[in-house]
Amino acid sequence: MSVLTGLGRPSRLRTGLGFAGGALLLFAVAPAVLDDFRLNLLAKYLCLAMVAVGIGLAWGRGGLLTLGQGVFFGLGGYAMAMHLKLADAGPGQMPDFMQLYGQLDELPWWWKPFENPAFALAATVLLPMAVAFVLGWVVFRRRVRGAYFAILSQALAAAMVIFLVGQQGTTGGTNGLTDIQGFFGYDLADPVNKETVYFVVAACLLVLLAIVRQLMQSRYGELLVAVRDAEERVRFLGYDPAKVKLTAYVVAAGMAGLAGALFVPAVGIISPALIGVVPSIEFVIGVAVGGRATLLGPIAGAVAVAWAKTALSERFPGTWTYLQGALFVVVVAFLPGGLATIFAWLRGRRATPRVSTVVDGPAARPVEEGVPS
Amino acid sequence: MSGLTIRGLTVSFDGFVAVDGVDLDVPPGDLRFLIGPNGAGKTTLVDAVTGLVKATGSARFGETELLGREVHRIARLGVGRTFQTATVFEELSVLQNLDIAAGSGRSALGLLRRRRGVPDDVARALETIGLTGRLDDLAGTLAHGQKQWLEIGMLLVQDARLLLLDEPVAGMSHEERDATGELLHQIALERTVVVIEHDMDFLRRYARTVTVLHAGKVLSEGTVAEVQADQRVQEVYLGHSTSTEGAA
Amino acid sequence: MTLVASQFITGISIGAVLLLIALGLALTFGQMNVINMAHGEFIMAGAYTTFVLQKVFSDAGVSLLVALPAAFVVAGLMGVLLEILLIRRLYARPLDTLLVTWGVSLMLQQLARDVFGAPNVQTRAPDLLTGNVHLWTGSDGVELTIASNRLFILGLVLVCLVALTLVLRLTPLGRRIRAVVQNRDLAAVSGVPTARVDRLTFFLGSGLAGVAGVALTLLGPIGPTMGTNVIIDAFLVVVVGGIGQLKGSVIVAFTLGVLQSGVEYATTLSVAKVIVFVAIVAFLQLRPQGLFTVRTRSLA
Numbered sequence: 001m002s003v004l005t006g007l008g009r010p011s012r013l014r015t016g017l018g019f020a021g022g023a024l025l026l027f028a029v030a031p032a033v034l035d036d037f038r039l040n041l042l043a044k045y046l047c048l049a050m051v052a053v054g055i056g057l058a059w060g061r062g063g064l065l066t067l068g069q070g071v072f073f074g075l076g077g078y079a080m081a082m083h084l085k086l087a088d089a090g091p092g093q094m095p096d097f098m099q100l101y102g103q104l105d106e107l108p109w110w111w112k113p114f115e116n117p118a119f120a121l122a123a124t125v126l127l128p129m130a131v132a133f134v135l136g137w138v139v140f141r142r143r144v145r146g147a148y149f150a151i152l153s154q155a156l157a158a159a160m161v162i163f164l165v166g167q168q169g170t171t172g173g174t175n176g177l178t179d180i181q182g183f184f185g186y187d188l189a190d191p192v193n194k195e196t197v198y199f200v201v202a203a204c205l206l207v208l209l210a211i212v213r214q215l216m217q218s219r220y221g222e223l224l225v226a227v228r229d230a231e232e233r234v235r236f237l238g239y240d241p242a243k244v245k246l247t248a249y250v251v252a253a254g255m256a257g258l259a260g261a262l263f264v265p266a267v268g269i270i271s272p273a274l275i276g277v278v279p280s281i282e283f284v285i286g287v288a289v290g291g292r293a294t295l296l297g298p299i300a301g302a303v304a305v306a307w308a309k310t311a312l313s314e315r316f317p318g319t320w321t322y323l324q325g326a327l328f329v330v331v332v333a334f335l336p337g338g339l340a341t342i343f344a345w346l347r348g349r350r351a352t353p354r355v356s357t358v359v360d361g362p363a364a365r366p367v368e369e370g371v372p373s
Numbered sequence: 374m375s376g377l378t379i380r381g382l383t384v385s386f387d388g389f390v391a392v393d394g395v396d397l398d399v400p401p402g403d404l405r406f407l408i409g410p411n412g413a414g415k416t417t418l419v420d421a422v423t424g425l426v427k428a429t430g431s432a433r434f435g436e437t438e439l440l441g442r443e444v445h446r447i448a449r450l451g452v453g454r455t456f457q458t459a460t461v462f463e464e465l466s467v468l469q470n471l472d473i474a475a476g477s478g479r480s481a482l483g484l485l486r487r488r489r490g491v492p493d494d495v496a497r498a499l500e501t502i503g504l505t506g507r508l509d510d511l512a513g514t515l516a517h518g519q520k521q522w523l524e525i526g527m528l529l530v531q532d533a534r535l536l537l538l539d540e541p542v543a544g545m546s547h548e549e550r551d552a553t554g555e556l557l558h559q560i561a562l563e564r565t566v567v568v569i570e571h572d573m574d575f576l577r578r579y580a581r582t583v584t585v586l587h588a589g590k591v592l593s594e595g596t597v598a599e600v601q602a603d604q605r606v607q608e609v610y611l612g613h614s615t616s617t618e619g620a621a
Numbered sequence: 622m623t624l625v626a627s628q629f630i631t632g633i634s635i636g637a638v639l640l641l642i643a644l645g646l647a648l649t650f651g652q653m654n655v656i657n658m659a660h661g662e663f664i665m666a667g668a669y670t671t672f673v674l675q676k677v678f679s680d681a682g683v684s685l686l687v688a689l690p691a692a693f694v695v696a697g698l699m700g701v702l703l704e705i706l707l708i709r710r711l712y713a714r715p716l717d718t719l720l721v722t723w724g725v726s727l728m729l730q731q732l733a734r735d736v737f738g739a740p741n742v743q744t745r746a747p748d749l750l751t752g753n754v755h756l757w758t759g760s761d762g763v764e765l766t767i768a769s770n771r772l773f774i775l776g777l778v779l780v781c782l783v784a785l786t787l788v789l790r791l792t793p794l795g796r797r798i799r800a801v802v803q804n805r806d807l808a809a810v811s812g813v814p815t816a817r818v819d820r821l822t823f824f825l826g827s828g829l830a831g832v833a834g835v836a837l838t839l840l841g842p843i844g845p846t847m848g849t850n851v852i853i854d855a856f857l858v859v860v861v862g863g864i865g866q867l868k869g870s871v872i873v874a875f876t877l878g879v880l881q882s883g884v885e886y887a888t889t890l891s892v893a894k895v896i897v898f899v900a901i902v903a904f905l906q907l908r909p910q911g912l913f914t915v916r917t918r919s920l921a
Contacts, residue, residue, distance in 0.1 A: 063716075065716045065719070135902070138902060138905075138906055139905070142909040143909055144905050146715060147650075147656050147715050147716060147719060148860050148905075150716060150719060151656075151853070151857065152901075152905075154853055155853050155856075155857055155898055156898060158853050159895050159897075159898040160895075163891045163892070163895050164891075166889055166890060167891060215485070217487050218485050219472065219479065219484045219486065219487070219488055222469045222473055223473055223484065225462070225465055226465060226470075226473050229465075230461075232444075233456075233460045233461075234473070235445045236444060236445075236454055237473065238449040238477030238478075238531065239445055239477050240443075277849070277853065278849075281720075285720075318735060321727055322731055325724040325725065325726075325727035325728035326724065326728065327724065328720055328721060328724025328725075329707065329724040329725060332717045332724070333707055333710060333717065333721045336714070336717060
């Protein structure tokens with residue numbers, strides 16, 4: 001069951017090697033073997049993988065099945081896209097779609113701060129975290145959990161999409177914010193700049209990975225698993241489980257926000273269809289397939305599922321939907337640890353028993369006589 | 374050391390009064406056994422003291438009023454408890470279980486660091502409960518009795534000054550019971566211990582004082598001999614005594 | 622005054638649809654604690670059943686009357702099949718049930734696309750159910766009416782509600798369902814065949830989804846994604862209503878309907894959705910377990 005708990009503790013050397021290997025793969029091998037088009041696709045997949053890393057923490061370790069990560073992905077994406085649209089339009093100008101649909105005379109007040117690049121960048125991460133904090137605080141504090149939480153998070157995604165679609169004049173409605181030309185002064189039509197965006201995405205993913213790794217292996221990570229498995233018991237040990245869960249939820253939201261922000265330059269669009277109920281649950285399937293409680297499983301699963309979707313859905317859209325449904329059913333029902341279970345099983349066959357760090361032996365005091373140890 | 378002082382404690386569920394105006398004094402360092410037939414309100418009393426159910430009246434630990442506080446705040450005041458069915462974190466190792474129990478006072482920054490080695494208090498508790506050799510094993514793989522020991526160990530590292538144990542020897546072998554009894558005696562040297570128990574044999578051997586609850590009220594209180602001699606207790610347990618002994 | 626009354630009537634009819642959709646969930650989620658995301662596709666199955674039957678019976682009225690029991694059976698059997706194949710294995714893992722049944726719902730949607738085509742289809746409503754029923758003429762001369770199809774749905778949901786209540790209260794099956802809800806282990810050792818009770822409960826709950834599907838054909842087109850569009854609202858009704866009892870869902874469905882209609886009139890649909898969501902979260906602050914709860918002494 002170590003796949004579900006993540007008790008394994010690789011040595012520092014192995015971790016270092018792992019990160020170096022990952023960096024090599026992302027920064028040297030991938031750009032060398034993939035053409036511009038595919039590298040750009042990979043950038044998109046890695047953005048989805050960032051969301052998955054956060055879900056792995058919140059759901060895999062914390063038991064918070066969040067079916068609304070699209071909301072945070074969308075907040076980050078819209079925050080970034082709003083800035084880029086304003087930058088594209090030029091100082092004092094309004095984005096194209098507003099003139100088209102909105103017939104607005106001036107920029108809505110809540111768009112104005114996003115002219116400032118620093119504000120927009122900070123907002124891509126902080127805005128989702130703030131929303132997650134408020135929702136998580138009111139929900140966890142009142143012990144709304146399990147399925148209730150999952151349904152609420154999903155309802156949030158549904159409400160957000162309906163809201164965005166309804167405000168076509170100021171949010172672009174169903175179309176979303178499209179046709180983004182530049183990224184902080186760099187022309188996104190230029191393949192060199194596209195490649196740079198890829199490198200930024202890859203670097204951010206590695207940073208998020210390092211953060212989640214630290215969280216999972218810290219005492220907090222152990223506490224999070226304890227809260228997942230026996231929330232009430234943790235309370236009796238003097239902790240407030242609401243805070244423990246809130247931390248994981250807010251971190252996951254921030255990661256989804258950053259992912260959404262980078263998705264915009266990588267793909268050139270953010271729209272309600274990319275952040276609603278269905279995409280939100282698609283984030284979860286990648287995590288489930290890869291291994292919800294592992295560090296790398298969510299990334300591998302997210303990339304694999306996204307790749308399979310691209311490869312299959314264009315040629316056989318129906319087949320892909322059946323396959324996607326079947327993946328959900330088979331993996332979650334019969335392989336809850338995901339594909340990581342299989343890896344762990346293969347590795348477990350040749351692993352040596354772990355040596356404990358404390359000398360074994362019966363306690364010296366007479367009290368313990370007769371206690372099997 | 375502090376004791377537990379309960380005055381007029383009342384708990385009712387939808388009109389059913391489970392605990393009915395109980396007064397109880399457990400002096401510091403006592404090893405008090407709480408007995409009574411099923412439905413007497415023993416577990417509910419512990420639930421009320423630890424904040425799990427709402428209650429009226431007063432329950433003070435030392436000078437501090439416990440009623441009305443949140444569960445985790447009561448725990449931080451040094452009140453620890455176990456449950457009828459041992460509740461440990463089955464997917465975590467013995468060491469991790471104890472380390473979590475030891476850590477409610479840790480700072481946020483401390484929580485974000487990895488644990489290095491075995492903290493001293495955890496090592497001592499491991500030794501006390503005889504699980505040193507199993508520290509890396511998942512708690513879920515422990516035998517039933519060992520889980521109950523682990524729970525007691527968690528209370529020790531939690532630094533609970535008042536331990537409320539709900540049937541700690543249920544399902545244990547004779548050897549395990551004796552060892553648990555000795556352990557409780559040792560713990561009561563430094564802390565105040567309240568034990569809910571059905572096992573009369575265990576009670577006779579290890580209880581310092583006994584309180585008998587019946588239908589939500591205190592029926593009798595005193596030493597084991599005094600309580601056994603009490604006519605009312607005999608009435609309540611008439612026909613019950615053999616079965617409760619056998620069942621435990 | 623008439624305006625308020627007419628918004629209220631709109632709200633009640635929205636609430637009736639919500640309740641009809643949520644009634645089956647109140648059984649499967651509320652009583653059995655199973656989160657069945659494919660419930661929406663059972664609704665879709667009920668709607669397509671109506672569509673198919675209209676090809677068989679040319680008279681819209683006859684086909685509607687035949688469709689009600691037929692959809693109940695079709696959706697009910699789908700539910701039983703799902704219970705036997707998957708849900709039975711997952712009773713201890715409610716969150717995983719949610720994901721698994723989502724996968725099932727994806728497959729059922731695709732199946733509908735393959736069989737009936739991706740574009741929406743439409744059924745004809747019986748003549749009796751087109752047009753409006755006049756309720757009252759206000760002093761200002763404004764007429765208060767209700768669409769006759771919505772009145773029909775209101776009647777249908779009341780019939781379903783009464784029937785379900787009678788089944789739960791009076792029949793041996795109802796007693797067994799309540800026994801299993803209150804204490805599964807005790808019911809099992811008392812000789813209640815819990816597995817069969819689960820299956821029957823699931824049949825009832827899913828069958829009600831089929832009936833809801835028939836009703837939805839009176840309001841709009843039938844399409845592969847029609848289930849997804851309504852399922853979240855239905856779950857919210859049961860969550861806010863509180864599990865284990867029907868009356869919570871009834872009150873919440875009509876309250877949400879009226880709230881939605883009122884706010885929507887004052888603002889827009891998109892703002893109304895957000896406000897309703899905030900209202901629900903705020904309500905759960907007051908009653909985290911929903912409006913009505915069945916008290917237990919377990920730790921959870």
